[in-house]
Amino acid sequence: MTRHAARCRFALRAAATAAALLLAACSNGAGRPDGAPATPVSPARLTHTLPDDPLTMVLPARGAETRWTQGLDVFVQQAGRVTAAACARDRDTDPPAAVPLAYIRFFDVPDLAFIARHGLSRSAEVPRPTASPRPHPAPRSAAARTARSGPVRDCADEGTAAAAALRAAFAPLQRQWFTAVAALRRDPAVARALAALPGCFADRGVPARDEMAFMGRAEERESSAGPAELPAVERSVGRTYATCMRPVEAVREPARLRLRDAFLAAHADEVRDLRSSLVPNLRAAERRYGLRLSFPAP
Template sequence: MIRPAIWRKLVTRTATAAAAALLAVACSTDLGPSSNPSSGTSSPPVPPARLTYALPDDPVRMLFPATGAETRWTQGLSVFGQQVARTVEAACARNGGIGLPEQTPLAFIPFSEIPDLDFLAQHGFGQSAEVPSPAASPAPPRSGSPTATRPCRAQGAAAARTVRDAYAPLQNRWFRELASLRRDPATVRASRTLPDCLAGHGFNVRDEDGFFGLVDSRLLTAAPADFPYVDRELGHAYAACMRPVEAVREPARLRLRTRFLAAHADQAHELRKTLIPSLRRAEQRHSLRLCFPAP
């Protein structure tokens, strides 16, 4: 996947801040839901991001995304593989009478080079739909050491591979193909407008990565009551300034995908036939349901 570290850092490091912010706002009795205590301004409340279970009309849109909206399916597919791994790990640990170490909650991780601007404009960087958590199990009689839990980790990883192996090699090749667009002259020209546009919104950064660093800093230091407003301001500015860039990049990605599918026609045809049935079998086997973030 393309440059996942930046987005994973943002999502992981802001998860605690977001949770604290939501708790503080929910518990407040002095402030209305749309008042910003720091600025004195108000804005209409935004419904939280939700989950959807609707699959794309063509599975290649989930495997080889070319638009921001399509990456919602890709995010859900990625999370599904992780859910399979954790479900199998947990069952193995229960059978062995041991507990697994606490893990970071799963999250939908966006794609920095295929930004979902409509989602970001509405929800900002710190809030996506919540990944469903498994039903709580009775506490195990003892905690498992790394040595004791290693076989369970191995079983979980193997189960996830059974889900991913059919599509992951070609999907990884697609993401490597997308990286070539960074050097596309039209994309480079469009990207040069980003710093000035962001400056017009009050964010002085040298480039897109600099803005992501600013997002990280602002969300981690925002007061809990201010967090939703800071987050939305950042998301709105980024979405507004990236739309001219995406107006160039998105058609280029769609053209690239057409060529990519033609070059790998046999594999794409096989995935169109087999992917969804294999995912449905995994859902039944592990009592999971494939889901996706939606604005």
């Protein structure tokens, strides 16, 4: 999950960031990075359809599968926020401050089709929870109970504990999976494909030595575009990224699929238990918190 966490800051800023790349290209006559026309597309939408194998939500190997992973991640965060808000209502205080939730990409398993259509960060809107009964608080550690700093902090702690309790069922296995996925960057064939990225980026008007530099370049130019230009520019930059990453994914996705087969076999007991319990636990959480599992869709 390390690369996912490292990307979160970029993903929250990328709407403004991506715009600058197109404007910079236009200023020197290069046109859009990928040379494609700015054709409007319908916004991303939501779906509630679960994968055939619930483990796909936890252990994605294809880019499109990460849409389920993003939805699961947001659902857990929503459970924490519903708990914190209910606590604040009970105490007649303001709920803990929090940035709006968003569906965040997993760039070690990039969803290139989605990125090419909507850009590096634009996605479906996270749905608001429905009204729900007061959820029972999740147990907190003794340290958390004794290190209180007022009702707002207490409610934030209660929300964090609720999210952690829901995530605990799958997080250990998922952390191991994403650690294994990240290690594929050291595979010789993957490394060779990644080494071709700078030339591809440069050919499309974005000088960058790697993925991180590509996003950093976008971040440097984020203030160059106005709001009206953002959607078209985001899509243009997304197409550039997707075009350059396709040769990488042609090598890396088959490697991830083989890796997942081996991973499932090596963790057979945990996989069996989680496969049978994950969806019932999530359905129970939907009822408890007044939520509905939702996933972004193109």
